[in-house]
Amino acid sequence: MPPVAPDVPRPSRVAEPLTQEQSARIAAGFKALADPVRLRLLSLVASHLDGEACVCDLVGAFDLTQPTISHHLRVLRDAGLVESTRRGTWVYYRVVPEALTSLTTIIALPSVAAR
Structure with missing residues (x-):
């Protein structure tokens, strides 16, 4: 597969294709x-006051x-x-911030200069 030309916009942190291990x-x-409950749980934990939440803090939201x-x-x-x-x-x-970074990096849209 040919490399992307340097002037083609792409996510800034996706410099090379993923390895098999990374993609897995x-x-x-x-x-x-992909489950709505887990997605919401992750957002509740991430937005919780000290950056962590107990199960007892989360049960009432569901x-x-x-x-x-x-x-x-x-x-x-x-x-x-988590x-x-x-x-x-x-x-x-x-x-786990690094885990979220790896997810968001792969789906980040390239920033394109205003045309």
């Missing part, structure tokens, strides 16, 4: 976010049980989108 990791993130919310958070954690820390009986979740 990023696809897992997109797959996890008409779902705590075990169901925990399942969705586990899917996000398995995809590498990290968790246990404090007593509660688990606190925070977004």
Whole structure:
């Protein structure tokens, strides 16, 4: 495949094609976010006051049980989108910024100068 000419607009951080490993990791993130509940959970965790949220903070935003919310958070954690820390009986979740960067970088639209 021929390289892109230097003057062709493209996302600034996509300099080379993804490796097989990178594409598998990023696809897992997109797959996890393809569910509306998980997408909303990620946004709730990311926007939560200290940048982390407990399951107990999130359950009230959904008409779902705590075990169901925990399942969705586990899917996000398995995809590498959130990290968790246990404090007593509660688990606190925070977004992994590098994971979100890798997702947004691959779908970023090139910035095109005004024509």
